[in-house]
Amino acid sequence: MYSFLVLFILAVIPSMCKGLHENKCKVVSQDQYIEVGSGTQIVCQTSCIHGKVFWTLDNSYINESTSNSSHSALSLRNFTKRSATLQCHSADTQEVLGGTIIRTYTKPSKISCLLHYDQATQGLPDLFTCSWEHQTDASLEVNYTVLCDSCTRQSEICNSQKTTCTHNYYDMSDKIPLMQNSTVTVRAKSAAWEASSDPYKFSPFSILKITRPHINVLAVSGRLLVEWSGAKFSQGKQHCQVKYSKAVDEGSPEWVLNKTLGRKVDKGEMVIEKVESCHNYTFAVRCALGEAPWSDWSHERTVLAKLNKRDVKLRLWRKVAEADKNGVRKVRVMWTVIPSTCQDPFTFMITQTPLKEHMAGVNHTDTSCANSVCDVDVNQDARRINLKIFHDDFLCVEDSVYVPAVGESLPQVTDIQTSTSEGVILVSWRAPAQPVSGYVVDYTHNGNEYYWKQTEYTNATLFDLLDKKPYNITVTPLFDDKTGHGAQTLHICSRFGDPGNVNITEIKTTDKSVLVRWDVESQEACSGDVVNHTVFYRLQEGPQLNVTVDGSTRDILLKDLNRDTQYTVFVKATALTGTTKSIERSFKTKRFDPRLSTVLAVSGGILIVLVLSLGLCCAVQWRKFKEKPVPDPGHSSVALWSSASHEKGICPFPSFHNPTETSCDSIYTKEAQGTSASPPAAGSNDNPASDQNMTDEYTDPATVSAPHIQREDPAEPVDKQHPSFPAETTELLSSDDSPSSPYRSQSPVEAPAPRTRKQCTRAPVKQQEKTPPLTVYVTLDMFEQGQGR
Template sequence: MYFLLVLPLIVTGAISVHEGQKKECNVVPKNPYIQAGSDTRIVCDSSCVRGKVYWTLNNKKVVHESWTSAINSTHTMVTLRNVSVPQATVQCHQEHTGDILGGTIVRTYQKPSNVSCIWHYRNGSSLVVPELFTCTWEHHVHDQEKINYRYTVFGRSQLRASQLEICSSQNAKRCTSKNLSGYVSLVGNYRFNVTVRAETIGNNHWEVYSDPYEFNPRHILKIESPTLTLKAFSGYLLAEWDTSTTSDKHYCQVKYNEEVINKILEAGEKGTMTLKNVESCTYYKVSVRCAWEKAPWSEWSREETVLSQLNKRDVKLRLWRKVAEPDKNGARKVYAMWTEIPSACQGTFAYFIQQSVYREHEIQVDYSRTLCGNSTCAVIVSEDACRVKLTVFHNEALLAEDSVYVPAVGETGLPQVTNMQTSTLKGVIYVSWDAPSQLVRSYMIDWTHDGHRYHWKESNSTSAKLSGLPYKKPFNVTVTPLFDDKTGLGTQALQICTTVAAAANFSTVKVEVSDKSALVSWEMEQQDVCSGVIAHYIVFYGTEQGPQLNVTVNATQQEVLLKDLIPYTHYSMHVKAATLTGASESNVRHFNTKTFDPRFVTKLSVIGSVIIILVLSAGLCCTIQYRKFLMKPLPDPGLSSVALWPSGSHQKGMFPFRLFTYPSESLCARVYMDESRLTSAPDTSGPAFTAKPHKRADEHEEISTLSPSKECTTLLSEGSGQLSPYRSQGSVESPTQSTGKEFESLLPVKEQQLTASLAMYVTVDMFEHDQAG
């Protein structure tokens, strides 16, 4: 309504401004806020263009002609009805060109809703009339921008016409009046209504009021929480509480161990409740709350905790026994077991075991008692049948007793179950059997995984489910039929595991890498009885970019050679052990293939080493031989000449030939000259002689009895006189006879009878030297 009154003024002002200034197109008002569900009008000034205009709402053309109207030739108005969207974009366009002449964003706001109020007490208050008044409400704000709000709660009663401000808050959709003493008349016994105002703080100020909400003071009064006392008795608990308002009918709730029980209290009735069906020696937590009819619940009272007492009816010993094999004297050890009384139970407990022996159809009671522990006891019994009796005392008073039958050694005719079968699923063992032909009262099932700690339960059917068992443990299960006065024989099933593991875990995984292959080997941890049997292994491998490959290996093999790998490439691999019940996998291993084959490098290194050794050895040998050649003593050929030794006709008995050698040479290096060539004329130039030794037929090996060194020494000593190894050319006899005698003294007689021959030392340039002389 206010906008309709000022609209002509806005239009008139826009026209006057337009006439005094340059023509500009625009849209008014700019970015208005309106209440959701209301109407609004937008005016477009099109004086800057000629022709008609059209409107778009959220980029869609407004086609309803009833929405638009022309004020004059330059101003057009569009009416938006019942706007409920959070925001809407309105634009004015020139009809021919479609150009935008102006636009605005219309935003909506909502009024507060769902207002509720509570009249309540301050914590620990002792006042009769509640002094706090709290109201809450909802206010949906769709604007994405941050807007600050101030909320105010107003109240008006039937006795007062004017509104009273109760409380206020900023942004929070909740406020509390902490002192309602001035508003007692407002919330007395009369109905009143509450209104919440929301207003913005800052620019774009606007405000909106909620609808009025009417309240009855009795329906919004939240009474104080009760005061609770709790007592424990044998078999039940007793809860008692007081409230500040007992003059009116009210409702209460008692909560214990998450269970809630309702109770209606009439005016003046005291709050009491008996809590039955409680377990013995168990801690219970109890609290209570109350409220007037149609009023909100009070706060829960302080939680009280109490320990329930032992109830004799709850004691069920469920006595059972396991009988060991008899010794050589027939004595047997019986392990008695029973359900332990909860340790939380207060008082003193005593457990005793007695025996009653069956002999000759009579029962002989042994009045001696064995003091036992809390849940197990071991006693020695004879080979006769007997009954073991357990007696429990609580604070020296009889609490409970139970007995169980123990068959005699070799007792026949006792029934037992047949066709016993077991299976497991998700850690639960299922047992079934066939009943014996005799009438059975029930069956006792006991089971153990270590032979020391037993669990047992009684069943009336021919099947049982054993749950709550440890993971991956082998169990022995026994089923024994029970009768009214006796016990049958037990039947034990085959050992069964709660869960069969896929396989044992991998202990080690090794990879030996080459350039194009990798040898993968692995070892498994020791398998236990509940580990699955490995059917085969699967080795998965691959590069980061390439596909994952795999190879399957039988269960007896724990290594595989991965072939056709890419040199100098990063690979990842892991091994999977597959069984019939699942699989277990090793950790992922990473390795890099080598650039070259390590074996090729090794071979090349060995061959290279051998070649180097051979070359070094050959060089060393050549060096040694060359050094020997350089160190060999040779005479100077320029100072030598050909010398002829005297013939045998001049010196009888002398050694028939003369030797010339290097000091270090042996006889094999000597040069001999034939005797026939020695008779040549003295003036004849010395030809090149071919000298070689020859012997007579009767010559023996002892000719050369002198060692080369001694022979050479002798010959050199000869030359110390007029005879010298280096003589002038010509055939000259030795002038001295002593030389021949020396040879006679040195050589054997046979050697002196050898055919005379001459030996000479020859050099290549001897003749040249002679000619030159």
């Protein structure tokens, strides 16, 4: 039983394993690395499935396979990809049955070898170096070997893990002799593949890099002499290159000149003609043998070029000032500056040559100057000013310029026009009627430093100007041997800047408006002209409003503001070249209109003045009333009534001295004075009725005695006699020395003759029942006027 079970297991299990092994699918590749451009074959075993299969290369379908019942083979030809993934798929289920990755490698290429020197400068070279190019997988470690193929048997020269390899030439001179052509190859080897380069054939002299030359540069007048020395070889000719540049900055252009030397020549030289005077130049030289590589550039050498007489252009010019009271004119002589880098000594000499040579005692004045500007004094005559430059005591160059006489009739240009554009000034003018040989345009921004240029046209462009500076420009015509008079234009700005600073100078507020005043202070001479001003104002928490006015306005009244409200304001000035603005100012409108306070204040002041004036007048009048007592009527004179009044029985007025002596009192009123401006003379009987009426008019009913009083006889009846003399007059009291008095005035006369006393006969007074009694008023000033008497 147990033996049978063992035999069954031993028979079944191998058959099962065989079946499982036969049904497995996989991809088999002969090589994982192939050389670029070569091919390979990949097989996919398909015993595990029934049906067709297909291949993909990096997920792209390819149809270059051959299939049978057990496997499918794919052939790759001219494969150039660095890496690719191949997969085998079931056509029925799209299932991936297997796959592999194919990588490529390249062989070394572009081999170049070099024989060169390290320490030695003559004889055999020190080193042999080869370099090449090779693209490999960075994860692989590749070893390189340089092999000599021209030797009796292939031998190794050097090994490296980089794409360059250097070996001492002395140890291999027998393998690669200088006089024999040689061949080398480079072998690259990794753990997975091995590749060799194509053979590289060369002649040792064609790969010989000679040592760098030694250079020397000599500066002579107007040119530079370059000399160098290097290795000496009998094999082939040397050719060299001289590189030089003006040592100004790193961007200076370089010039390269070629020079070929003969065989067995180890020295060379070259003359550089095109150099600027007094400028530094940098030189370097390199050489090569035939087709061999260039040597390294020599060490650079910098030298200062000397002054070249052909480059010296003095451009001599002069500025003539007005003559002083002694007739002396100051002439500023100007010429081109010789660079300060010129280290050779120069001497500048200015001489004057008057044009009136026949004049006796003409003095040729010599002036020595140290720079490119020199001032000399001349008289009112015409002359030429000569400039001579001496170098090492030899005359280097000279030139002259004409100075016209005072009042000399010479033409000048007219209609000078100027314009400015982006820092450049354009000048144009109209030529004079006489033919000219050219023009000189001189310009200055400070009156001390001048610039000038010469042109043959009637226009010029001035460059390299100082920014935002005003220039004075003068145009002078030139003739064959003379110069005309200059025409000048003043204060032409090279560029206009922003407008000046804006400052708010005054803010006056009311309840609903504000007056804002400002000014613009120009900090520069070439500030832009203000085109307009814009006033911006706003509430603390509100939108910004603005009002624009023209450039000449310096104040504005902002209306329709809120009462008792805080505002901010600033002013912006706008020109064609930019804008400037003031600092922001704050203000607050008033609660009430300030004009109402003014009106109230003025009205109150006027009312106070009126009250004070009235009070003062009342006080003065009261004081006068208090100081003056009531006058005594007894001290006044009462006019005597005419005798006619006595004859008619009318009671004469008794004396006011003792009013109790008579019961007939009469008082004159102002109306009575007015109606009796010319009373009749005493004793006149022309108009008795008039007297009677007058008596009745001035009789006060209040003063008439009652009937019982009339019946009583007076104790002492007094009958005053009134003389009837023509000289006697009666009139109202008046005097030039005192104010008018309400009392009658009587002129002094002689005493009349005694007359018979008669009792006073009172005129009967008729009283009407319904007639109200008359009231007579007595004023206090009547008594005051009586004081005068």
